[in-house]
Amino acid sequence: MSAISREDVAHLARLAHIEMSDAELDKMTGELGVIVDAIASVSEAAGADVPATSHPIPLANVFREDVVGETLTVEQVLQNAPDSEDSRFKVPAILDEE
Amino acid sequence: MAATTESLVDFDEALEKYDPVLGFEVHVELNTKTKMFSDAPNVFGDEPNTNVTPVCLGLPGVLPVVNKTAVEYSILIGLALNCKIAETCGFARKNYFYPDTPKNFQTSQYEDPIAYDGYLDVELEDGEVFRVEIERAHMEEDAGKLTHMGGSTGRIQGADFSLVDYNRAGVPLVEIVTKPIVGAGKRAPELAKAYVAAVREIVKNLGVSDAKMERGNVRCDANVSLMPKGADKFGTRSETKNVNSLRAVEHAVRFEIERHAGVLEAGQKVVQETRHWHEDTRTTTAGRPKSDADDYRYFPEPDLVPVVTTAEWIEELRARLPEPPAERRKRLKAEWGYSDAEFRDVVNAGLLDAIGETIAAGASAAVARKWWMGEISRLAKNADTDPEGLGVTPATIVELNGLIEAKKINDKIARQVLEFVLAGEGTPAEIVQKRGLAVVNDDSALGAAIEDAMATMPDVVAKIKDGKLQAIGALIGPVMKATRGQADAGRVRELVLEKLGIEG
Numbered sequence: 001m002s003a004i005s006r007e008d009v010a011h012l013a014r015l016a017h018i019e020m021s022d023a024e025l026d027k028m029t030g031e032l033g034v035i036v037d038a039i040a041s042v043s044e045a046a047g048a049d050v051p052a053t054s055h056p057i058p059l060a061n062v063f064r065e066d067v068v069g070e071t072l073t074v075e076q077v078l079q080n081a082p083d084s085e086d087s088r089f090k091v092p093a094i095l096d097e098e
Numbered sequence: 099m100a101a102t103t104e105s106l107v108d109f110d111e112a113l114e115k116y117d118p119v120l121g122f123e124v125h126v127e128l129n130t131k132t133k134m135f136s137d138a139p140n141v142f143g144d145e146p147n148t149n150v151t152p153v154c155l156g157l158p159g160v161l162p163v164v165n166k167t168a169v170e171y172s173i174l175i176g177l178a179l180n181c182k183i184a185e186t187c188g189f190a191r192k193n194y195f196y197p198d199t200p201k202n203f204q205t206s207q208y209e210d211p212i213a214y215d216g217y218l219d220v221e222l223e224d225g226e227v228f229r230v231e232i233e234r235a236h237m238e239e240d241a242g243k244l245t246h247m248g249g250s251t252g253r254i255q256g257a258d259f260s261l262v263d264y265n266r267a268g269v270p271l272v273e274i275v276t277k278p279i280v281g282a283g284k285r286a287p288e289l290a291k292a293y294v295a296a297v298r299e300i301v302k303n304l305g306v307s308d309a310k311m312e313r314g315n316v317r318c319d320a321n322v323s324l325m326p327k328g329a330d331k332f333g334t335r336s337e338t339k340n341v342n343s344l345r346a347v348e349h350a351v352r353f354e355i356e357r358h359a360g361v362l363e364a365g366q367k368v369v370q371e372t373r374h375w376h377e378d379t380r381t382t383t384a385g386r387p388k389s390d391a392d393d394y395r396y397f398p399e400p401d402l403v404p405v406v407t408t409a410e411w412i413e414e415l416r417a418r419l420p421e422p423p424a425e426r427r428k429r430l431k432a433e434w435g436y437s438d439a440e441f442r443d444v445v446n447a448g449l450l451d452a453i454g455e456t457i458a459a460g461a462s463a464a465v466a467r468k469w470w471m472g473e474i475s476r477l478a479k480n481a482d483t484d485p486e487g488l489g490v491t492p493a494t495i496v497e498l499n500g501l502i503e504a505k506k507i508n509d510k511i512a513r514q515v516l517e518f519v520l521a522g523e524g525t526p527a528e529i530v531q532k533r534g535l536a537v538v539n540d541d542s543a544l545g546a547a548i549e550d551a552m553a554t555m556p557d558v559v560a561k562i563k564d565g566k567l568q569a570i571g572a573l574i575g576p577v578m579k580a581t582r583g584q585a586d587a588g589r590v591r592e593l594v595l596e597k598l599g600i601e602g
Contacts, residue, residue, distance in 0.1 A: 012395075064166065066132050088261035090261055
């Protein structure tokens with residue numbers, strides 16, 4: 001029995017701004033369920049003494065010195081922009097934060 | 099946005115019934131040379147989209163790399179706020195859709211901030227100290243800058259479209275979050291202002307931020323809730339976003355207390371929402387209610403590995419901490435010998451550094467204070483700028499004062515000379531020389547002017563002869579006029595007494 005419901009998937013799709021049809025929701029609920037179940041069985045295998053990890057290689061402190069490098073030109077920055085004006089990206093006004 | 103229709107309850111009345119609970123999120127922009135995860139320059143005010151790399155744009159395949167200096171600055175802030183520093187911490191993606199980040203997520207920290215469990219002792223204006231507990235200080239990146247175009251107000255309401263500049267996207271930020279602040283009572287607005295001022299002072303003193311609120315280097319979100327007096331369960335809070343001046347922080351907290359009290363007194367419930375601050379009306383209006391959009395689906399940033407701190411590294415950084423501002427003030431007050439009121443005025447004018455540098459350049463504490471709090475402040479006010487913004491150097495003040503002490507010029511001329519210095523005419527000595535401003539020390543020329551004055555005012559002379567020495571003042575004016583202000587008043591007095599054969 002999967003821990004993920006159709007409603008969960010619909011909610012996630014909404015948060016991720018992904019439009020999904022009913023058929024897609026059904027399909028994805030099944031597929032995500034398999035992944036969630038798989039992770040649950042891994043969790044069973046790993047005891048409480050194994051810390052969670054988010055990276056496959058045990059690396060730490062990969063740093064860069066604070067030295068300025070090369071930047072893109074304004075033309076390069078804007079070359080993929082659907083629209084631009086005054087050296088800036090032009091986007092629809094989105095009502096959210098001021 | 100519709101104007102607020104809620105009725106307010108007078109601040110004092112609100113405080114009779116309710117205890118305010120505050121909380122602050124202060125964002126500090128670090129002044130590293132480059133951004134948090136990319137080697138693009140971190141510079142304010144450059145032409146749009148000129149400080150941008152593929153990492154800033156979140157182009158496919160790019161990899162962020164952490165700026166070591168930004169991590170060290172964050173640890174310094176943590177240490178200055180008496181925080182514990184995490185032995186290991188990582189970065190997380192905070193997912194949201196808004197064009198200020200082209201990646202559709204902000205790289206931040208979530209469960210494991212670099213610094214946590216600290217405190218800051220905040221001094222209110224009358225000297226009372228209030229301890230604010232710090233929940234956490236975490237590393238993240240700033241967003242790009244949106245300019246809303248069209249409409250009439252430049253605000254998003256009614257805007258037709260927005261223009262985005264990503265120069266600021268990725269600039270290192272440290273977000274400092276307090277624990278709920280209980281018990282400030284009536285002094286809540288004052289404490290709010292003092293807290294933000296103290297944080298700003300600390301990061302400026304550390305040298306890790308330019309700390310200019312008007313440039314957004316230090317930005318504050320203020321949380322306010324009310325609970326009935328004596329209760330221990332917090333009320334519903336509002337979060338007023340981007341209150342970006344010290345005065346605004348004070349006013350916003352005050353307004354929200356009055357507004358919350360109004361809502362509660364009307365028997366309604368406070369809505370948990372963000373509020374927008376309006377400087378012009380000193381009010382807030384409703385922003386976004388808490389919703390689905392607040393589910394940021396945080397997850398560990400897979401492109402970055404953890405930051406692990408060692409005791410040696412932290413101690414090395416601790417050794418770099420400057421004297422805390424509050425301790426420095428205590429020490430300077432004692433060293434300079436100013437009265438409480440004098441010192442408070444200097445602090446409030448923001449002139450501690452300027453006066454300190456002037457004293458270091460050789461002026462006495464009294465002379466340094468006289469110039470900075472007097473003439474320089476006056477000139478700055480006329481020019482609508484800060485005293486430090488005028489560009490008066492400590493050397494100029496020391497030189498001017500030297501000329502006064504050598505009796506080459508008097509105070510009045512010295513003030514004129516300062517204006518000529520600021521106009522770029524040269525050093526004080528050069529200006530005195532070039533403009534022939536040296537005090538008339540030639541006693542014969544001065545003597546003639548004095549005799550003229552005495553001849554025209556025999557009644558004054560008679561008074562002086564009768565022992566009313568303060569009458570000499572009446573002679574000084576005409577003498578000054580005759581010498582174009584270049585006479586030394588003390589010398590005039592001596593000469594008058596000499597001529598009348600009176601012992602000074």
